[in-house]
Amino acid sequence: MPVLCSSCAEKRAVLKRPKTGHSLCKECFFWAFEEEVHQTIVAAKLFKPGETVGIAASGGKDSTVLAHVMKVLNERYSYGLELMLLSVDEGITGYRDDSLETVKRNQQQYELPLKIVSYEELYGWTMDAIVKQVGLKNNCTFCGVFRRQALDRGAIMLKVDKICTGHNADDVAETVLMNVLRGDIARLRRCTAISTASEGEGVVPRCKPLKYAYEKEIVLYAYFKKLDYFSTECIYSPNAYRGYARTFLKDLESVRPSSIMDIIHSGENLSVREGVKMPVQGTCNRCGYISSQALCKSCVLLEGLNRGLPKLGIGKHHRLHDKILSQQPLTEKEERKLKSVDF
Amino acid sequence: MCQVDEDYQDGLERAEVPSVSKKCVKCKEASAAVVIRAGDTYCRGCFKEYFIHKFRAMLGKNRIIFPGEKVLLAVSGGPSSCSMLSQVQEGLSQNAHKKLRFLPGIVYIDEGGAVGQSVEERQRTVAELQAVFKATGFPFHMVPLEEVLDLPSSVVVMAPSPSEPPASAYKAAVDHFIQSDSSGCLTPQYQEQTLLPEVQESRTQVLQQLIGSAKTLTARQDLLNTLRQHLLVHTARTKGYSKLMLGDNCTRLAVKLLTSLSLGRGAQLAQDTGFSDSRYGDIILVRPMRDYSAKEIAYYNYMFNVTSVFIPSLDTKTTDKASIQRLTESFVTKLQADFPSTVSTIYRTSEKLQTACRSSCTADHPDRCLLCMCALDTAVENASAFQATLTSEQLSQSKSLGATRTEIPRQIRAPVEQCCSSGGGEDCGRAETGGDCCSSAKEPETIDLKSLLCYSCQLTIKDMASVEHLPQYILSEAQKRQRRYQMREEISEFLLDDGDEGD
Ligand SMILES: [Zn+2]
Ligand SMILES: [Zn+2]
Ligand SMILES: [Zn+2]
Ligand SMILES: [Zn+2]
Ligand SMILES: [Zn+2]
Numbered sequence: 012m013p014v015l016c017s018s019c020a021e022k023r024a025v026l027k028r029p030k031t032g033h034s035l036c037k038e039c040f041f042w043a044f045e046e047e048v049h050q051t052i053v054a055a056k057l058f059k060p061g062e063t064v065g066i067a068a069s070g071g072k073d074s075t076v077l078a079h080v081m082k083v084l085n086e087r088y089s090y091g092l093e094l095m096l097l098s099v100d101e102g103i104t105g106y107r108d109d110s111l112e113t114v115k116r117n118q119q120q121y122e123l124p125l126k127i128v129s130y131e132e133l134y135g136w137t138m139d140a141i142v143k144q145v146g147l148k149n150n151c152t153f154c155g156v157f158r159r160q161a162l163d164r165g166a167i168m169l170k171v172d173k174i175c176t177g178h179n180a181d182d183v184a185e186t187v188l189m190n191v192l193r194g195d196i197a198r199l200r201r202c203t204a205i206s207t208a209s210e211g212e213g214v215v216p217r218c219k220p221l222k223y224a225y226e227k228e229i230v231l232y233a234y235f236k237k238l239d240y241f242s243t244e245c246i247y248s249p250n251a252y253r254g255y256a257r258t259f260l261k262d263l264e265s266v267r268p269s270s271i272m273d274i275i276h277s278g279e280n281l282s283v284r285e286g287v288k289m290p291v292q293g294t295c296n297r298c299g300y301i302s303s304q305a306l307c308k309s310c311v312l313l314e315g316l317n318r319g320l321p322k323l324g325i326g327k328h329h330r331l332h333d334k335i336l337s338q339q340p341l342t343e344k345e346e347r348k349l350k351s352v353d354f
Numbered sequence: 355m356c357q358v359d360e361d362y363q364d365g366l367e368r369a370e371v372p373s374v375s376k377k378c379v380k381c382k383e384a385s386a387a388v389v390i391r392a393g394d395t396y397c398r399g400c401f402k403e404y405f406i407h408k409f410r411a412m413l414g415k416n417r418i419i420f421p422g423e424k425v426l427l428a429v430s431g432g433p434s435s436c437s438m439l440s441q442v443q444e445g446l447s448q449n450a451h452k453k454l455r456f457l458p459g460i461v462y463i464d465e466g467g468a469v470g471q472s473v474e475e476r477q478r479t480v481a482e483l484q485a486v487f488k489a490t491g492f493p494f495h496m497v498p499l500e501e502v503l504d505l506p507s508s509v510v511v512m513a514p515s516p517s518e519p520p521a522s523a524y525k526a527a528v529d530h531f532i533q534s535d536s537s538g539c540l541t542p543q544y545q546e547q548t549l550l551p552e553v554q555e556s557r558t559q560v561l562q563q564l565i566g567s568a569k570t571l572t573a574r575q576d577l578l579n580t581l582r583q584h585l586l587v588h589t590a591r592t593k594g595y596s597k598l599m600l601g602d603n604c605t606r607l608a609v610k611l612l613t614s615l616s617l618g619r620g621a622q623l624a625q626d627t628g629f630s631d632s633r634y635g636d637i638i639l640v641r642p643m644r645d646y647s648a649k650e651i652a653y654y655n656y657m658f659n660v661t662s663v664f665i666p667s668l669d670t671k672t673t674d675k676a677s678i679q680r681l682t683e684s685f686v687t688k689l690q691a692d693f694p695s696t697v698s699t700i701y702r703t704s705e706k707l708q709t710a711c712r713s714s715c716t717a718d719h720p721d722r723c724l725l726c727m728c729a730l731d732t733a734v735e736n737a738s739a740f741q742a743t744l745t746s747e748q749l750s751q752s753k754s755l756g757a758t759r760t761e762i763p764r765q766i767r768a769p770v771e772q773c774c775s776s777g778g779g780e781d782c783g784r785a786e787t788g789g790d791c792c793s794s795a796k797e798p799e800t801i802d803l804k805s806l807l808c809y810s811c812q813l814t815i816k817d818m819a820s821v822e823h824l825p826q827y828i829l830s831e832a833q834k835r836q837r838r839y840q841m842r843e844e845i846s847e848f849l850l851d852d853g854d855e856g857d
Contacts, residue, residue: 020752033750043749050745055737191615192689194699196706205737223742259685263616266678267572269743269813270616276739276809277620280731282708284624 018043025235029227029268037235044232048220049084055205057218058173060091065171065215067162068096068117068125070110073177075117075240076229077221081175082121096121097174099161100129101154102137113241120239128165130157134309136316144316156308160300166215178219181226181260184274188256196283203278214301225271320346380404388653392694398657405646405654409441410452412642416629417524419597419640421455426595427492428586429460431483431663435601437651438643440660442599443490456597460487460494461589463582467500467558468565469666482663495589500557502585503564507831509584510724513636516596564823565668571677573817575668576617580725580811581825590637602627602641605648605690608700613682618810621731624707633727647697723808724832731809740809801832805839 014024016036024034028043035043051057058064066081068074078096085092098114111127118125131137134157141153166174183203190199201207206218221229233240263270294300295307302308314320320341334341377395378384384397396404413419427442429435445454462483466476480496487494568574590598602610607627614626625631631639643651655662669676674684690696721730734741803821804812815821821829842849 018750018752028746028750031746031750033747035750039750043746046749047742047745051737051742054741187615188612191612191700191703192696194702196703199703223739223746255689259681262675262681262685263678266675266681267570267813269618270678272739272743273618273810273813274616276618276731277615277623279738280621280809281623282621284706284708287706 026231029231030225030272032268040231040235044224044228045080045083045087048080048224049088051205051223052084052090052220055218057175057206057220058090058092061093062172063093063095063170065095065097065126065162065166065169065174066123067174067176068098068114069177070098070113070117070241071177072229072233072238072240072242073179073182073221073226075113075238076233076236077175077177078117078121078123079236079238080232081220082123094123095169095171096123096125097162097165097169097171098125098127099158099165100127100131101158102130102139104139110241113239116239126165126169128161128168130161133157133161133164134313136313141316144319153312156312160298160307160309163215163300171215174215174217175220176217177221179221179224179226179229180271180275183219183222183278184271185253185256185260187274187278188260189253192252192256196287199278199281200283203275223272223275387657390647390650390653401653402658405650406441406444406448408645409438409642410445410454412629412645413454416640418630418638419456420524421527421530423456423597424459424595425456425597425599425640426459426461426586426590426593427599428601429462429483429487430601431462431479431665432601433651433655433660433662434603434606434643434646434648436486436660436662437646437655438599438601439486439490440655440658441642442492458492459593459595460490460492461586462487462494462496463585464496464498465578465582465665465667467498467553467561468578469668469670470562471666473553479663479665486661486663495593496551497585497589498551498553499581499585500553500561502581503557503560503825505584505588505825505827507827507834509588509827510727510831512634512722512727513591515632515635560823564825567820567823568814568818570817571669571672572617572679573814575677575679576810576814577818578668580814587634587637596637598637598639600639600641601643603643603646603648603651604701605686605697607641607644607704608697609679609683609686611700611704612686613679614810616678616682618813619728619808622726622728622808622810623704625728627704628707633722644701723811724803724806724828724835725811725814726808728808730807732807732812801829801836803832806832806835 014034016022016024016039017033018035018039022036022038025037026040027034028040064081066074066078068078078094081092081094084090085094096114096118098111100111114125114127117123129137138154138157145153162174165171186202187199190196190202205222206216207214208216232238260271260274263274267273292301292303295302295310296305297310298307300307300309304311306314376385378386378397378400379393379395380400380403381397384399386395387398388401389395390401419425427435427439429439439460442454442458445452446458448454462480464476464480466479471479476498484494484496565574565578568577586598590596611623611627614620614623619626625633627641627644629641629644631641633639654660669680672680675681686696686700722728723730732740734744803815807815
């Protein structure tokens, strides 16, 4: 027996919304999904007319759907935004080749300008070259730190006012859980923010228009819209405790589907005791990026790579930052400690 | 998308194989009997001292229980609360300087009716615990959960808290107490108590109907917790206690924190897991066991013969995914086995959270949740998860419906007069007629329960097939509040200060 769409009550429903449990037809689902993103954008005042917005595009489902929806809404509601796709080429053989091809096709399909910035042009190192030096075990540190800054550096190069990323509700809830498991109160407080203001000259404001969109609905949207995306899982080892948080979240969702939103609600309403020490956010002395240390993570990592001391950026070696900044030579003992890497 | 957008580089600490050192780290003489953490090995004597000291230190640090104050210990029969009881006994037998100086009493809530135990099983458990309680010499109260059905509405109204004494008052009170310490005034008067008061079978049925009206185990457990807490607070109030001690240990609280977080109780986390909790106003909930891990307690109970009793709960013999509470417990337990710092890390998080609620509490009389008594966290703010959920529901429903209202409120028809089900004890035949048993009473009022509840309690109510089985004290308070809100709305244009209720 066909189920009728609970919204239009006319067409046959083709899916059950993971978020609300309602049965909807294709058109009503598209409408609801897009409308929700629109409401989020309006309610959180994410953009201003005339802004140039870079959509962080990886070729994966989140960013593909984000690019599509942003394009649709910008036209439907005359946001007056200048949209462009912004991609990062880490220089990983075989990994980015396919996803970058996807992004290039997206560019044509959505008629959005695309800019690809490569690690090589930003840092002078490809990920492949980094892996050669630091080994597989630690590369995700580099991958994450460099990627975060690559978007900023690329955005500044292209005079982009804002970056929007494809983080969805699952990502946000997962991060809340992870920060509780790690006892990271500072990040716990920040991680549910839908946008970050510019925090220094090296940083471009960011926002997450898909913050309240369920991952499953993003897949459904991409599936029914027949969007072209590339399933990217970072081929290098995934982060251990994010894995635990993710599995737990998926289990919670299966017990009570609203769990994802419930956790975000929790995160949005947490209040931190006064007097709890928060790390002071400063800026990197070398590149101006936000950093709680004299040197930002990526400058330390780069320094380590360039000096052939890969461990410099992996462990905690804050004491050495001043030395590096003032170009002092390291002692033999320090050098020895930083050189060896377990493969 | 690669998920490493942020520089999380330091991994969790993996479990280490403990290096077994033979000697006690404390006295360095006696041979070790327990390993608390890797490297922390204690002999029997030092372990006991450490354990007892921790309890005193926790109470001393927080200075919230005054000498001579009546404190009610909520003992469930489990290892943690039984250990708490033995710590209080221990503390009262110490020499003058280390002595605990409050007057303890015990309460046990028998939930057998809710979890489907037979009358015989319930009586057996009660008898077992009664023997333990009698041996302490403390006054004790055995209360069947069925009594929750007859609570007064005042339970869900925040009582005015006694004016906070200045910090110096604590020291003065202690000094005064030490001087006048005649051990006589501390020896609790022996009270003859009967077994569990007779519970009518029909009352048990009503309770079961209430619990059963929640369709998910998650909601059933949440509901049971709420009812239990109401009954505990009521018992404390009527028996003249001003503090209620709960036996939650560190492991339990870590699970509770993660559970609360997953149930949307972010705003209430600090109250749910903190050392003290003043949501009821006059009765302060205290958690003196929060520094102990479940493992430490198990060691202590085993070594020093602390008796505990197995009490079945709603999720006994269920699978991991039976409820959010159950799932979270097994998640934390498994993670703790791999990463021994899990529980203490989550616990540390709880210590950094604010006890007082945010903006909404600035008013003298903030609106509080009808069920959990926490400040409401449902102000619809722009760009919030709550708002987004309402939007999603609205957009997924028939346009004609969705356009006019955000959601269909869960409406109930609550009888104005006492429902017959709480009076006569006979089933009024609701099932046969399928109607409202009290429909013959006055014109029933419609209550939009949702607007009176916090985000999380709304989730629980949403999982209930019907709210008409909720106890009368909740329903009549709901009606009362509803009327007040309506009144406030009517006169809102004349009110100068938003949110001032006048009483
Ligand atoms: Zn439809
Ligand atoms: Zn990676
Ligand atoms: Zn830098
Ligand atoms: Zn010893
Ligand atoms: Zn509540």
